[in-house]
Amino acid sequence: MIINSRFFNRSELIGFIALAAILFVILPLTLDVFRLNLVAKYLTYAFVAIGLVLCWGYGGILSLGQGVFFGLGGYCMAMFLKLEASSVENTKIQSTPGIPDFMDWNQITALPLFWQPFHSLTLTILLIILVPGLFALIIGTAMFKRRVGGTYFAIITQAIAAILTILIVGQQGYTGGINGMTDLRTLKGWDIRPDHAKVILYFVEVVLLFACIGIAQFIRLTKLGRILVAMREQEDRVRFSGYSVANFKIFAFCMAAVFAAIGGAMFALNVGFMSPSFVGIVPSIEMVIYTAVGGRMSIFGAVWGAILVNFAKTSLSESFPQLWLFGLGALFIAVVLAFPNGLSGLWADYVQPRIDRLWASRKSKSEWADTSVADGAPAE
Amino acid sequence: MAVIGHQPKEFLLAVEGLTVSFDGFKAVNDLSFYVEENEIRVIIGPNGAGKTTVLDLICGKTKATSGSIQFRGKELTRLKENEIVQTGVGRKFQTPSVFEDLTVFENLEISFPRGRTVFGSLTFQRDKTVKERVEEVAEMIFLKDRLDTYADQLSHGQKQWLEIGMLLIQDPDLLMLDEPVAGMSVSERAKTAELLNRIIKDRSVLVIEHDMKFVEDIAHKVTVLHQGQILSEGTMEKVKNDPKVIEVYLGH
Secondary structure (H helix, E strand, O other): OOOOOOOOOHHHHHHHHHHHHHHHHHHHHHOOHHHHHHHHHHHHHHHHHHHHHHHHHHOOOOOOOHHHHHHHHHHHHHHHHHHHHOOOOOOOOOOOOOOOHHHHHOOOOOOOHHHHHHHOHHHHHHHHHHHHHHHHHHHHHHHHOOOOOHHHHHHHHHHHHHHHHHHHHHOHHHHOHHHOEOOOOEEOOEEOOOHHHHHHHHHHHHHHHHHHHHHHHHHHHOHHHHHHHHHHHOHHHHHOOOOOHHHHHHHHHHHHHHHHHHHHHHHHHHHOOEOHHHOOHHHHHHHHHHHHHHOOOOHHHHHHHHHHHHHHHHHHHHHOOOHHHHHHHHHHHHHHHOOOOHHHHHHHHHHHHHHHHHHHHHHHHHOOOOHHHHHOHHHO | OOOOOOOOOOEEEEEEEEEEEEOOEEEEEEEEEEEEOOOEEEEEOOOOOOHHHHHHHHHOOOOOOEEEEEEOOEEOOOOOHHHHHHHOEEEEOOOOOOOOOOEHHHHHHHHOOOOOOHHHHHOOOOOHHHHHHHHHHHHHOOOHHHOOOEHHHOOHHHHHHHHHHHHHOOOOOEEEEEOOOOOOOHHHHHHHHHHHHHHOOOOEEEEEOOOHHHHHHHOOEEEEEEOOEEEEEEOHHHHHOOHHHHHHHHOO
16 A cells, blocks of 8 residues: 555665765764864755755745855854854953954954844844744745746846945945854854864764754655645645745745755854854855755755765865865766756666665565565566 | 525525626626536536636636625625535535545545644544544545555545545535536546436535436536536536527537
8 A cells, every 4th residue: 555654764764874884973073173174064055955855845935045044143152153263351452351252353342233132142043943934934935925936936036146245345344244153162052163062063964964864854745845846836726725935935935945954054163263254145055966966855865965976075175175166066067967866866767776675575485475566676 | 404595585695796807807797597506517618608717606616796795695706615615515626626645535534624724734643533523535536445555555546536635525506517527438437427426415515417318317407608607507408409509518
């Protein structure tokens, strides 16, 4: 029967175990702290990619502005860390001690009102979720209720990414401007810069990543996940089955925004700074490319896409800095033309059938023939 | 059952003075007609007469320029598409529109009238009621052993049946079908006619169809549209012998 009550099917379970083993065991054991911290940075983009799988892969809503939400999450975290680093003690040489250094350089003499909540870690954590979530809710409501979709939506999200960058750069006194927020030191008095802290933060991030994978997988398996797929194909039929299409799109877009924001917050913690260069059009498009390379229909694929593309970016731009953008462009064209379902599509087409066959032959040796079931599988 | 406004009780659907204009072209022009409970009404007419537009207006796909559509005393012109569906109006499109990346079971399950909000669909459980209802409908639409098949593997006729099934599981009080037997093979057509004859019982049905044999079989009353207006209305017998209808539509 159709009912599959398990949380993961067999190939997803293999993907889950492999990813967990690599991230929890193999990488921490084999990489030095510097490289592990790089992986932590790559993984912050995996959060964005998981959101894009739901929103773009399943819901068919292409957002070219995920950098906005990544940035909002990152800035919320960075503002908390910056305030803690700007205690009166640390900033007594400033003309106004107790405010962030960039404010002092810009002749601001009191902490602006919107900075006040970031004195509290609890509020900060809430705001990391709420600010991008509400912002996505507003954009989503404004767009989807008016049935703005497809390319128009993509272009508008891109414009928002550009606007937010300009705003951050322009309001230097409040945001740190083009340099962003640097010199982040402690989290509730715990120094985030030494090696052992980096390792702990890496594990915290991986745990959060798996939590997000779990949430995304849960959504995918509910009826909501199937409605997203249905909506992508036949929006009108969903509407005429009694669903408000706009509400489902808003939900998917908000979920993607919240995932991206968690990634952004982890970025600020792991990398130790946040700047507008992670908010704008180029990083937003890169985020879509990670997802496309990994496979926009696959949660695990998207995680791998984020890790591998960023790894390639680091290695390529270390040796040929000018070539990277060309490489990224070529990669995107290759994905669109040659393997539209990304790495996970290649896996499903070439690797998975072999595993299935191995599995089937082992099974038929040990048990009495059950091959008829296995034969039906590779049709995907 | 329902609260009726100023409408006489027996009308399930009352369309009055309905007009829609696209850039000045009046696709439907001051149209009025009434559908009773359990009535099967067929709309016929030449191409471009505005038949599909009338269905679009009732289900909310197109917004009326003026006029009113009352369903059980509720004004539909002010409601959104999904709200119209929830009042009990179901619509089948001319080209089969099913969800090809989902299985037959999932297609029917999505159409099952429960958990239609975001939260409702997150907590939706595929329980016994749902399974039984899906299987029951699948049996009616001849797809009982294709429940696990992805809809893109179905033939054209099977997709039409699936879409009819998706409507059926909603159990609408008014079922609107746009050319349900178009593009079907002879045997599929016969099976579909049989299926339609079965599902149109106990509800009102509004059908657009060109197949005169089929129309004659099912229609209680026929409305002939021409250039957005009613040319003739009445029993098939009456309409068939109406000289105006013969001239613009039936030919000879």
